[in-house]
Amino acid sequence: MSGARLGRVLALAAASSLVLAACAGGGGGGDAGGEVTSVKIGFMGDLTGENSAIVIPPRNGAKMAIDEYNATNPKVKIELVPYDSQGKPDQATSLITKAVTQDKIVGLIGPAFSGESKAIGGQLEESKLPSVSPSATNPGLAQNGWTYWHRVVANDDDQGPGIAEFLVKAKAPKKAFVLSDDQEYSVGLADAVAKSFESASVTVERDKFAKDASDYSSTVTKVAASKPDVIVFGGYYAQAGRLLKQLRDGGVTAMFASGDGSLDQQLVTGAGAAAAEGAVLACPCNIPSADVTGPLKEFFDKYKKSANADPAIYATEGYDAATAFIKAVQAGNTTGEKINEYLKTISFDGISKPIKFKANGEPENNAIFVYQVKGGVLKLLGPAEEAKLEG
Structure with missing residues (x-):
């Protein structure tokens, strides 16, 4: 093979690599035209440990919201990626590193508990990765100056x-x-x-x-x-x-x-x-029962069919946290930074409560x-x- 021809082959290979890298980056999948067609949102919490019964319902709620969204065949689909921290801060730290560097998620529902939230909040901030916890309630989490952190529950x-x-x-x-x-x-x-x-x-x-x-x-x-x-x-x-x-x-x-x-x-x-x-x-949660009416009754029935169980603690909050990300993606935001900017302005009637965030990521509604x-x-x-x- 001549030197000139070898140079052309190497140049073509390098260009192809750049295109593939561009399609793979940012947590999104792309079509042939390079447009983002899917993004990954993580869910982190204790899914198999001794307190997993607090976390499985919000995970089920989040999954239900995303499944409903994907069923509408949107321009950009969402993949929910689970991270089982077992509620342990050290496990959360290693998992978020994988989520950011390998899985390239663009947002995180969770962490579910306060200890793990404190452990990885700095990493989320450095990675410019927005998070919305359905259940972490420690007051100090809102006092770290984090701009990518949010929750949909009242604090302690x-x-x-x-x-x-x-x-x-x-x-x-x-x-x-x-x-x-x-x-x-x-x-x-x-x-x-x-x-x-x-x-x-x-x-x-x-x-x-x-x-x-x-x-x-x-x-x-x-x-x-x-x-x-x-x-x-x-x-x-x-x-x-x-x-x-x-x-x-x-x-x-x-x-x-x-x-x-x-x-x-x-x-x-x-x-x-x-x-x-x-x-x-x-x-700071309102768990719907079989005798409720209106939107809560509709949620109760859909959740029971989806999860094969009655809604439990933070099921509605998990659904609402996922809905916040869904609305951001629907509005054309597919990177962590753009999603975070959108979350600053979001305001909608959630299943658990009206969802709107203060500047420090706290929810406007704090009912107990x-x-x-x-x-x-x-x-x-x-x-x-x-x-x-x-x-």
Whole structure:
């Protein structure tokens, strides 16, 4: 082969490589004309770990929204890419690196939990990758100056007072015992609850234990000696169920309350129906039931058909987080930077609530709802400011 001919072949090969690279970049697939025909949106959270029941419903909601969108045969389709962090910050860190460098996602639904959100927020910012969490509630997440971070739920500075103020109204406690484990979310919610109790002149005692502990006898002894009127645990149902069982086994009968992390039927199975009866749970989420009407009824029916299960915690928020990305893509935005700019202006009636973001990524709507375990099942009592205890 002559030198001139070899040069032409090499030049053609180099040009072809550049075209292929251009089509593959930015998380989107392209057609023969180089136009983006698909983008990848990630979903990150605990999909197989001990608290996965909090994360599978929002994943199912997000998937349903994207499946509905893709079924309309849009110009740009969306591929939902799951990342199972098991709620662990170190796993989230390695997964987001893969998501950005290999999978080239253009947005992320999640992370689901606060600890993993804190761990990768800086990476998302550096990568100019917008995220919308359906369930991370730690207040500090909005205080990092991140411009690519968003959530569609009220934070613990809303949820904590919602729990405390409801209990003050319902039980008029003089003394409260506030507990947490050592997870980011748990500590943040417990702090917010304790601060709100103290503002209402309720005496507060505190204790904290390790996330992976299984024997809470030291904590139970402290609570029993304190004789509180109410107990509030800021944490997830896996720990809450064990804790509640051991408290009841230790003779502690005070009303037990917790937040969104414990709002799952597995709290009842973990504690036992008798121990869990009457427990109060608060959540910045409105879980639709079979007897609702309007858009929530339509969502309930579609979700049950899609997921083969009733909607559970944060199912509607997962749907709304995905819808925010869908609307951005529908408007012609297919890169992280352009999608993020669009999210700054987005405003629509979601299934869970009206969706609009403040400049720091917080939602404009911050409603808190109260649930109670009655007859072994979780029952919605209503918005915190209107709800009344049963029994």
